[in-house]
Each structure stands twice: as C-alpha cells, then as structure tokens.
Amino acid sequence: MERKASDFFESLNGKTVALCGIGGSNLPLIKMFAKYGAKVLACDKRERTALGENADKAEEYGAELHLGENYLKNLGADIIFRTPGMKYYMDELVEARNNGVAVTSEMEVFFDICPCKIIAVTGSDGKTTTTTIISELLKASGKTVHLGGNIGHPLLPDIESISPEDYAVVELSSFQLISMRKSPDIAVVTNLAPNHLDIHKDMQEYIDAKKNIVLHQNAFSRTVLNLDNEISNSFSEYVRGTLYKFSRRNSVKSGAYMKPDGEIVMSINGEETHIMKAEEIKIPGLHNIENYLAAISAVWGLVDVETIRKVAMEFAGVEHRAELVRELDGVRWYNDAIGTSPTRTVKGTLSLYDRKIILIAGGYDKKIPYDEMGEVVPKTVKLLILMGATADKIEEATRKASTYSEGNPEIIRVNSMEEAVKIARERAESGDIVSMSPASASFDMYKNFAEKGLHYKRLVMEL
CATH class of the missing domain: 3.40.1190.10 (Mur-like, catalytic domain)
Incomplete structure (x- = not known):
C-alpha cells in the first residue's frame, strides 16, 4: 500500500468514525476501518428490521449501530462519512462541521x-x-x-x-x-x-x-x-x-x-x-x-x-440501458430503466427506433420539467402507459404539446409494473417494440433503477 494511504489508515487508530448508511457499499468500509483500529459507528435512518442482514454484518464487522430518526444525534464522532444521497447542507452535518467534526465521503x-x-x-x-x-x-x-x-x-x-x-x-x-x-x-x-x-x-x-x-x-x-x-x-x-x-x-x-x-x-x-x-x-x-x-x-x-x-x-452495452430483454410473438421488449430523467429517455429510447413504440414510463418526481419530452412523445410513441408519481406531469406535458392530437398517443394509467406489462402484452402486435424507460427516478416504488429494471425483466420473461 502506498505511503499516503497507509498514513491515512494509521491515523484512524483510536478515532471514532461514523458511516452514514448501512448498505452494501459501506459494509466493506466498516470492516476496513475497524481493522485499522477505529471505533466504527454504523448509522442509518431505518430501523433494524428494515436493514435485515446488513445490520447483522455491520455488527459482525465491529460496528456499533445508531438507528432510527435520531441516527445522527450525539454521535461523539471524530469523522463522519456522509453517503452521497444525504443533502450536504442538512442541519446535522452543518452542526457537526461547526463543532470541528471532519465531514467527508468515501470518494x-x-x-x-x-x-x-x-x-x-x-x-x-x-x-x-x-x-x-x-x-x-x-x-x-x-x-x-x-x-x-x-x-x-x-x-x-x-x-x-x-x-x-x-x-x-x-x-x-x-x-x-x-x-x-x-x-x-x-x-x-x-x-x-x-x-x-x-x-x-x-x-x-x-x-x-x-x-x-x-x-x-x-x-x-x-x-x-x-x-x-x-x-x-x-x-x-x-x-x-x-x-x-x-x-x-x-x-x-x-x-x-x-x-x-x-x-x-x-x-x-x-x-x-x-x-x-x-x-x-x-x-x-x-x-x-x-x-x-x-x-x-x-x-x-x-x-x-x-x-x-x-x-x-x-461492446454490447450496460444492463438496463436499451437492453433487449426478449422477443416474443414478434414483439421486442426493451429495458431502459436507466432512463431516470426526461432528457435521458428522449435522447435514448425515444431516438432509437424506426417506428412508434409502446412506452412504459413514470416514477418518482425529481421536480424537473417534462415539456421537451412531451413534444417528442407524440412523434415516437403510439401507446403511453404511465405509472408512479410523475404520471400526471408526463401526461400533461404530452397533451399540451404542439405535436399532440387526441389519441396520438393513446394514454393509459396503471398502478403497478405488473399491470403495465400486462396491458403492453395485450395491446402489442407482431412487429411492435415495448420499452420501459421511466423518464423519472424509481424511489416511489423501488430502491433504485436497477431493482425496477430487474422487476420489469422478470415480468417480461414470465410472459
């Protein structure tokens, strides 16, 4: 190990290090920091039952758990490793910095x-x-x-x-x-x-x-x-x-x-x-x-x-990015779960095919506009199946677009991925393309885009 790295790890000996988030990415750090003599606090807003075996592993690796709503209170930490999803200016982290605690991140x-x-x-x-x-x-x-x-x-x-x-x-x-x-x-x-x-x-x-x-x-x-x-x-x-x-x-x-x-x-x-x-x-x-x-x-x-x-x-590409899942009865099913913003769906899925497609979209609302996507959808989509928190915004942007006319595209609302895949299966004809590209994040129903993509793929493979 190079000198800079060894100096850093040696400096952890005897320090109290708080890691925010008990997930797969922090578990190796818990193990590593404990090995170098740090007292490790594993902190998570979720309760133990929601964390499952990750909580057990954190303790097994030597961490003390701080869980629940007050997981950042009274830590007594010398160093806090924030997880990327935490707001940098959240009150607890600002207070920690003001009190001389080193607030940093793995990266x-x-x-x-x-x-x-x-x-x-x-x-x-x-x-x-x-x-x-x-x-x-x-x-x-x-x-x-x-x-x-x-x-x-x-x-x-x-x-x-x-x-x-x-x-x-x-x-x-x-x-x-x-x-x-x-x-x-x-x-x-x-x-x-x-x-x-x-x-x-x-x-x-x-x-x-x-x-x-x-x-x-x-x-x-x-x-x-x-x-x-x-x-x-x-x-x-x-x-x-x-x-x-x-x-x-x-x-x-x-x-x-x-x-x-x-x-x-x-x-x-x-x-x-x-x-x-x-x-x-x-x-x-x-x-x-x-x-x-x-x-x-x-x-x-x-x-x-x-x-x-x-x-x-x-190179065939990365999973969840315009990924061909299967062809069934002449219909090609694509997984583009990485389409977590309207621009990504427009530049990705809605630019790829030589025919109008069946699009499954919608999810968690990141408070971003859908106007540009609304203009593109009538030109590239024949059936728009919407779900999740952004369904209203995507439908509104599509209906008010200059390119929209009644029934172009047809818009259907659903409450689950199961319902979306079922309707797409019923409506798709040989030669059609079905793509799931949410144009939104997935946190309203899933942990992340990958979990959403895997669920979609499993449903399609079960058809």
Whole structure:
C-alpha cells in the first residue's frame, strides 16, 4: 500500500468514525476501518428490521449501530462519512462541521490517497455508459482498471491493491461532487440538463456541484467537454490543462467529433485521425455515439485506434440501458430503466427506433420539467402507459404539446409494473417494440433503477 494511504489508515487508530448508511457499499468500509483500529459507528435512518442482514454484518464487522430518526444525534464522532444521497447542507452535518467534526465521503478520501491516475465522468445523462466504455477501452489495451464510484462499486476498500501504474475510472454524481475539493487527472462532462432538483436547492447548485470535476484540476490535467451542450461547454473557462471538446454536430479543433457522413475522427490542433464509422458502434442510438466521442477524447494517447474500433464493434452495452430483454410473438421488449430523467429517455429510447413504440414510463418526481419530452412523445410513441408519481406531469406535458392530437398517443394509467406489462402484452402486435424507460427516478416504488429494471425483466420473461 502506498505511503499516503497507509498514513491515512494509521491515523484512524483510536478515532471514532461514523458511516452514514448501512448498505452494501459501506459494509466493506466498516470492516476496513475497524481493522485499522477505529471505533466504527454504523448509522442509518431505518430501523433494524428494515436493514435485515446488513445490520447483522455491520455488527459482525465491529460496528456499533445508531438507528432510527435520531441516527445522527450525539454521535461523539471524530469523522463522519456522509453517503452521497444525504443533502450536504442538512442541519446535522452543518452542526457537526461547526463543532470541528471532519465531514467527508468515501470518494473524497479515495481521491486524496489514490496512488494512480483517475479518470472521472459526470453528466446528467450517459455517464455510466461513458465510464464503462472508458474502462473497456483501457482494459482492452492491457491496463489494470479499477471501476467504481456512482456506478455502484466503492473504491476505497480496494486501495490496498491499487498500484501507481493502474487507472481508476470513476463515475461521479452531483451528490458526490458537491463537497469535492480535488479533481481527477482526466475529467469528462457528458452533458448537463435539469436533474435531481428534489435534492439540490436549485439548478445553479446542481451546476456548481458538477463544476467541481474541473475546478481543482492542474496544468497537467485533461478536460473533455460536450461542445453541443451549452452548460457543459460553459465549463471551458475554468479549464487549466488540456481541453478536448467532443461533438456529434460540429467539427472541433481538438477532440473527437462526427462528420456529416458519419465518420468519427479525432482532431489534435486540426490534424485529424480517422477512427471509424458511427455505424460500426454496436450499441445503438445517437446518445451512444456521443458517449464514444467523449470516451475517445478521454483515452486518446492511452489506447490505439485499432483497440478503440474493436471495442466499439464488440461492446454490447450496460444492463438496463436499451437492453433487449426478449422477443416474443414478434414483439421486442426493451429495458431502459436507466432512463431516470426526461432528457435521458428522449435522447435514448425515444431516438432509437424506426417506428412508434409502446412506452412504459413514470416514477418518482425529481421536480424537473417534462415539456421537451412531451413534444417528442407524440412523434415516437403510439401507446403511453404511465405509472408512479410523475404520471400526471408526463401526461400533461404530452397533451399540451404542439405535436399532440387526441389519441396520438393513446394514454393509459396503471398502478403497478405488473399491470403495465400486462396491458403492453395485450395491446402489442407482431412487429411492435415495448420499452420501459421511466423518464423519472424509481424511489416511489423501488430502491433504485436497477431493482425496477430487474422487476420489469422478470415480468417480461414470465410472459
């Protein structure tokens, strides 16, 4: 283990460390911190019965449990590790900071002590796929890659096995970035649009959080920004190192872009290198062309052109992202549970197919507008099946759209995923496409988008 990391863990000996959230990502940290002599407090708003075996494991690893509504009261902690879903400015955390308690996060500490180069990706849409593509490209070129962050795997527990010549490829959410004061060696911003306004106090706080991915870079860093997205492109003024732009619509001086004929090139100060044709990319959709443009810009100089082309032709995509579940009686069923915002559903599912589809949408309300999606739905959807807290907003945006006419699309309301799949099955004819893309988060009925996607897939496979 590198010196920075060993110094940090040695400093934990005798300290009281509170970890917020008793879930799969924090359990390895409980085990690790206890091993280095810390008194670990495992804190969760849920009661023990709701936590199930995770509570048992936390105690088995050496933690003292603090549960229920007052789980952050009277901790007596020296360090608090907040979970990304907690509001950074919540009263208990502000009070703790005012009382001299170090409030940090798993990702902040990882950035501080990681011995290898870090490539990090953020954005409103496309960040998971872009992060995964970057990881696949580096692995295909023989590099040792540690993939994690918001993509689901905590990286701090792996720190003992990370070498300086490795690469950490990290997806970062606005919740993680809001408190970050260190930026990656290579930063990628896929795009920015209204999102998570149920947690952030306003759009500006959301943008400012994302901005931290570039604000603390140095002169030897690389930044990759989306020229076609106004907010992402506006980060250019904060870049201190090498700046690459990517674009699906325009040529760029330095970065990857797609020409009008579909040729993808990498330009360095105007000198172009042919990479491939957009049609060679295995995963469908214009948004995935953008994801590849971002990824190519990120790994340029680390991965050769042949490897880039080979991965693009073979990589089948990430689960829950326009994933073909099955074909039954001539009907293709897709799972796009990652469509957790209207822009993601518009750029993803609603841009992919050559015919109008049956769309299952709706879920938890993140307090973001659906006007843009409303304009697109009548042009791309023939049957709209709505469920969850955002059903009203999606129906209203669709009915008031200039493209809408009565019955185009037909709109049906349901109360459960079972009912949605049943109606889609009854109404779909051979040649139809059914896609579940919520355009919303999933917290009204599910723990996360993955649980929603798995439930949908199970129901479809049982048809």
